[in-house]
Amino acid sequence: MHAEQPVRSGRAKRLPRAVRERQIMDAAVDVFSRLGFHAASMDEISEVAGISKPMLYAYLGSKEELFATCIRREATRMMEAIANGVEAEEPPDVQLWSGLRAFFGFVGENRASWQVLHRQASSQGGPFAEELADMRGRAISLVAALLVHSSDFTNVPRAGDKEAESLAAALVGAGESLADWWLDNPEEPAGVVAARLMNLVWMGFGDLVAGDVWHPPSRRSEHASEGKEGV
Amino acid sequence: MHAEQPVRSGRAKRLPRAVRERQIMDAAVDVFSRLGFHAASMDEISEVAGISKPMLYAYLGSKEELFATCIRREATRMMEAIANGVEAEEPPDVQLWSGLRAFFGFVGENRASWQVLHRQASSQGGPFAEELADMRGRAISLVAALLVHSSDFTNVPRAGDKEAESLAAALVGAGESLADWWLDNPEEPAGVVAARLMNLVWMGFGDLVAGDVWHPPSRRSEHASEGKEGV
DNA sequence: CGCCTTACCTACTCGCCAGTAGGCTTACCT
DNA sequence: AGGTAAGCCTACTGGCGAGTAGGTAAGGCG
Known part of the structure; x- marks a missing residue:
């Protein structure tokens, strides 16, 4: 859950292509995950990414290409x-x-x-x-x-x-x-x-x-039934 | 996999409401499953069902209602x-x-x-x-x-x-x-x-x-490892 | 037989969205 | 400085699909 940076207003700051592409991808994943492929619009993705639609097309191609990427x-x-x-x-x-x-x-x-x-x-x-x-x-x-x-x-x-x-x-x-x-x-x-x-x-x-459980080979040992091991 | 009845041409035969509703539902499930909710169009569903779009709306309401049903x-x-x-x-x-x-x-x-x-x-x-x-x-x-x-x-x-x-x-x-x-x-x-x-x-x-398997309590008995039971 | 209800249709409107044309601006390089 | 290319934009088109207006035929029933 990245904090997508806020919506832009006016012209975006000039950035090298690689950086923009990363931003766009992050935005795309965010929007696709919330809305699904069809309901997601390129307009919204570009907005979340903080750029305009033609940039999107210039860098990542069509909607389908973007999704596949x-x-x-x-x-x-x-x-x-x-x-x-x-x-x-x-x-x-x-x-x-x-x-x-x-x-x-x-x-x-x-x-x-x-x-x-x-x-x-x-x-x-x-x-x-x-x-x-x-x-x-x-x-x-x-x-x-x-x-x-x-x-x-x-x-x-x-x-x-x-x-x-x-x-x-x-x-x-x-x-x-x-x-x-x-x-x-x-x-x-x-x-x-x-x-x-x-x-x-x-x-x-x-x-x-029957009451048997598996638990990880001792480290700091675990009480019975629900391994609460770290993430 | 029901054989959906073929595409109509011209006016459909008059049928009681209950029957049509069933047909429409079958068509809807078929189309939704193939295309997904968004890509499925009410036009296509009505075509597969063998009726026209307004009938669809008259009987089952909006696209979302239809899907929920x-x-x-x-x-x-x-x-x-x-x-x-x-x-x-x-x-x-x-x-x-x-x-x-x-x-x-x-x-x-x-x-x-x-x-x-x-x-x-x-x-x-x-x-x-x-x-x-x-x-x-x-x-x-x-x-x-x-x-x-x-x-x-x-x-x-x-x-x-x-x-x-x-x-x-x-x-x-x-x-x-x-x-x-x-x-x-x-x-x-x-x-x-x-x-x-x-x-x-x-x-x-x-x-x-370790080589143990579960198998159903004997009926016609099964050879070892892969239950090939009915259905 | 004529009337009305129910089933059914054709033919639109209207909004949304993928994709584009064409132009502006900022940074870097010589 | 001035050229140029990379980064960015506003503002459109074109098509598709949800939902509707308004009308036609068919069966039932007095």
């Missing part, structure tokens, strides 16, 4: 945030936990990004959804690899790659969905939401109902 | 489908399984309904999202009740109502999301998708990775 930028930012949060040497459950925390952390601090990325991109058809599917694909591969690796650690014969991928898809889906739900129920901190999903997907209802 | 109708149909699939006397895991099968069965046979219901309704803000949130709320309560009841069956002290509700939210979210994913990957049968989610949420990755 937003999606690509935000997707990249998010994947990087997650990658930075995970240590490849840790055991699988810890890696998953770190990934979830990084993911929900990103969403929490970039609600607009997530909104435009997920809800808007997926409800417009066409090339936008593909862009998104692409990112989801990368995320799924990541998790699938984690799972395969994870069963290597155990004594289990072999949990087919295909099956791992399905499960990964389900988990990524659950994450997307929980993040969406969180948008509408923002009172809870990121750590709690992440812990909830971690427990659900790692332990399952079966265990939870 | 679609959401309500489809939400009701869906909740009924699920309710009909579940027997209150069964043990909790079986109830959950039946519910999931009914849910994915409905989505499979009513892709357009689901699309309009979930993707469209949630990406438009305003009263539409509320309508949807309402339905989700009912679904969550249902699952939460199931969970609470479920831990009554075990010897566990008590899994706070609040926590049950969170988990229910996560599960419902996972279901929504997996259904969405399924829209884009329609090759798999409903039963497989349902089984996948069942395993994920009931067993958890922890157990799955």
Whole structure:
């Protein structure tokens, strides 16, 4: 939630192209996330960005190009945030936990990004959804690899790659969905939401109902049922 | 996927109001699901319905009213489908399984309904999202009740109502999301998708990775890892 | 048979928004 | 200083789509 700088009045100060482009992108993400692709108008985006419409067209092209660019930028930012949060040497459950925390952390601090990325991109058809599917694909591969690796650690014969991928898809889906739900129920901190999903997907209802919970390997240790780990 | 009856040419046959309203609603769901709320035009809906625009306005009111009516109708149909699939006397895991099968069965046979219901309704803000949130709320309560009841069956002290509700939210979210994913990957049968989610949420990755799976209490028995149950 | 209600139509208005034409101004470079 | 290019603007067009005005046919019923 950046504080978009206020509406301009009169001529805007001269700025180098790169800076303006950044401002415009920020404005576009903001407006697209609030209004949706169709309802968002180039007039409003230019106004929020503090410039006039022709500048918008001069720098970022048509409305569709602009939107696609937003999606690509935000997707990249998010994947990087997650990658930075995970240590490849840790055991699988810890890696998953770190990934979830990084993911929900990103969403929490970039609600607009997530909104435009997920809800808007997926409800417009066409090339936008593909862009998104692409990112989801990368995320799924990541998790699938984690799972395969994870069963290597155990004594289990072999949990087919295909099956791992399905499960990964389900988990990524659950994450997307929980993040969406969180948008509408923002009172809870990121750590709690992440812990909830971690427990659900790692332990399952079966265990939870029986009273078992997963919790991160001790650091400052946690009281029983709801990991309140930092964001 | 109903075969919408073809485009009319000339004057439409006189029909009683109730019948026309049904036709119009079907057309509206179809068009909204394909194009999204904003891109859908009243002209196109009226054309698909086989009547003229003023009829549309006469019967169903403004575009927004029409959309809201679609959401309500489809939400009701869906909740009924699920309710009909579940027997209150069964043990909790079986109830959950039946519910999931009914849910994915409905989505499979009513892709357009689901699309309009979930993707469209949630990406438009305003009263539409509320309508949807309402339905989700009912679904969550249902699952939460199931969970609470479920831990009554075990010897566990008590899994706070609040926590049950969170988990229910996560599960419902996972279901929504997996259904969405399924829209884009329609090759798999409903039963497989349902089984996948069942395993994920009931067993958890922890157990799955260790080689344990959940499967429905024997009927014609299933070979190991991927429940290919009905629907 | 004629009257009226209900179903249905064609043909507009009007506002909004993507995209553009054409011109002004400020900074930098020689 | 003065040229020039990069940054910026106001003010338009053109099309599309929501919603309406005002009229035509068809079935029912006295």
